[in-house]
Amino acid sequence: MIIVKAGGGEGLDMAAVVADAAEIVKQGQQVVLVHGGSHETNVVSEKLGHPPRFVTSMSGHSSRYTDRETLEIFLMTAAGKINKLIVEQLQQLGVNAVGLSGLDGRLLEGQRKESLRIVENGKRKILRGEYSGMIEKVNAGLLKLLLEAGYTPVVAPLAISTESEGLNVDGDRVAAAIGAALQADKVIILTNVPGLLRDIEDEGSLIKQIPAAQAESYLDRYAKGRMKRKVLGAVEALQDGVGQVIIADGRAEKPVQRALAGEGTVIG
Amino acid sequence: MIIVKAGGGEGLDMAAVVADAAEIVKQGQQVVLVHGGSHETNVVSEKLGHPPRFVTSMSGHSSRYTDRETLEIFLMTAAGKINKLIVEQLQQLGVNAVGLSGLDGRLLEGQRKESLRIVENGKRKILRGEYSGMIEKVNAGLLKLLLEAGYTPVVAPLAISTESEGLNVDGDRVAAAIGAALQADKVIILTNVPGLLRDIEDEGSLIKQIPAAQAESYLDRYAKGRMKRKVLGAVEALQDGVGQVIIADGRAEKPVQRALAGEGTVIG
Numbered sequence: 001m002i003i004v005k006a007g008g009g010e011g012l013d014m015a016a017v018v019a020d021a022a023e024i025v026k027q028g029q030q031v032v033l034v035h036g037g038s039h040e041t042n043v044v045s046e047k048l049g050h051p052p053r054f055v056t057s058m059s060g061h062s063s064r065y066t067d068r069e070t071l072e073i074f075l076m077t078a079a080g081k082i083n084k085l086i087v088e089q090l091q092q093l094g095v096n097a098v099g100l101s102g103l104d105g106r107l108l109e110g111q112r113k114e115s116l117r118i119v120e121n122g123k124r125k126i127l128r129g130e131y132s133g134m135i136e137k138v139n140a141g142l143l144k145l146l147l148e149a150g151y152t153p154v155v156a157p158l159a160i161s162t163e164s165e166g167l168n169v170d171g172d173r174v175a176a177a178i179g180a181a182l183q184a185d186k187v188i189i190l191t192n193v194p195g196l197l198r199d200i201e202d203e204g205s206l207i208k209q210i211p212a213a214q215a216e217s218y219l220d221r222y223a224k225g226r227m228k229r230k231v232l233g234a235v236e237a238l239q240d241g242v243g244q245v246i247i248a249d250g251r252a253e254k255p256v257q258r259a260l261a262g263e264g265t266v267i268g
Numbered sequence: 269m270i271i272v273k274a275g276g277g278e279g280l281d282m283a284a285v286v287a288d289a290a291e292i293v294k295q296g297q298q299v300v301l302v303h304g305g306s307h308e309t310n311v312v313s314e315k316l317g318h319p320p321r322f323v324t325s326m327s328g329h330s331s332r333y334t335d336r337e338t339l340e341i342f343l344m345t346a347a348g349k350i351n352k353l354i355v356e357q358l359q360q361l362g363v364n365a366v367g368l369s370g371l372d373g374r375l376l377e378g379q380r381k382e383s384l385r386i387v388e389n390g391k392r393k394i395l396r397g398e399y400s401g402m403i404e405k406v407n408a409g410l411l412k413l414l415l416e417a418g419y420t421p422v423v424a425p426l427a428i429s430t431e432s433e434g435l436n437v438d439g440d441r442v443a444a445a446i447g448a449a450l451q452a453d454k455v456i457i458l459t460n461v462p463g464l465l466r467d468i469e470d471e472g473s474l475i476k477q478i479p480a481a482q483a484e485s486y487l488d489r490y491a492k493g494r495m496k497r498k499v500l501g502a503v504e505a506l507q508d509g510v511g512q513v514i515i516a517d518g519r520a521e522k523p524v525q526r527a528l529a530g531e532g533t534v535i536g
Contacts, residue, residue, distance in 0.1 A: 076312075081344045088432060104352075164360040
């Protein structure tokens, strides 16, 4: 059982990822494919006259403000367009894919974060009406039901709150949570760099192997920005029983098979 | 087993339909809910700078021209926003809904109609690049798998072609095809009139009962415009083993329970 996460940002060759995932499914592997949606959401939000708003948290991190309208645009782009175009491509390649969001069958459930504590023009503010959260529960039964019947689940990074509201969630954490719930052999997180780098400016400085016990210290030392979330998701997944997490390059041909062969940063 | 179709056009109280369907599910009935998407697609298409285009066929019927861009907008609005907002509402009402499009698991499969023969400014033309079709095959196994596990499927009116391309399909025909594939007891088609009317100008002229054998002659005599497709779908569904088709008013409170009690036009 393999979980593959790809997309969200720019630079990834999504068609190559999907084609490669299809090959692996046809070799008899069970695969769950998790995708992103933030870039497309930005594009569509602009066109619909509700431009994306990024805010800075008290701790200095930048994140999207997901108000209700943004959530609905995210449903359109991630759960609608991106999810179904991946399903269409997989079907063309002979893989019987089923697209889901975390709302469907309460696949991904979490607590809603209703407000963001932000810093704007040097002032501290509380921004209400936020629709995001952290995943606390995965409906593994629904994924197993589909996998055992021969379907390949494709998952959009949205969850449902305990009060049954849609939530925007981080795709890397979705892959980690699903990996843990299914006790997957490998979680592969494809990105637009070769893996975790010692020096973010030098793609040759790839860290090839991290023992599970040292993942947190590597995280503190080398992970910056979005990579921090990827490695943090990896740490959690390994603690929860996933065999290996591989952070690998999603820009090349056959990115999934390369990652399986050990290219990238292998954690655990 | 009941199939409920609602929405697409304006005037329907979709929240009331969904709430009523939830009550019936909680009474222990298996329900498949089919929705539309054309109105929302028109709105979003305009905003995205790709306004909807309606054309007139040789036989004088008006229909949407679904080019590839329109298909992708339809995926966003119908399979993304509308489908997932219904799933969210059902979850809030305690029903474990799973949203699907006809692409997922090849739920609805058909032949693609690649071109439209149209009349424009009095001239006959062939318009290519069309992505629509008629449903020829339903993956009843996927619906049964979900229903038997306690999930309530919510279906967006898109299908997949034999060449695995997404297709825009008519929601009433989706309900009829699913009803036939599942050998449903009843297919309820909710609309913004009380049912089939003898006189389209007079809502008091409702035809209350049509024997299955006479459905085609009533169709010829009384069905106009969109109602024609609804009654045609009903005729097909009855021929394929559905118990009853009820065309009923979707504007009232408890529209599904009213239809089940015999309000509307009961065919078969």
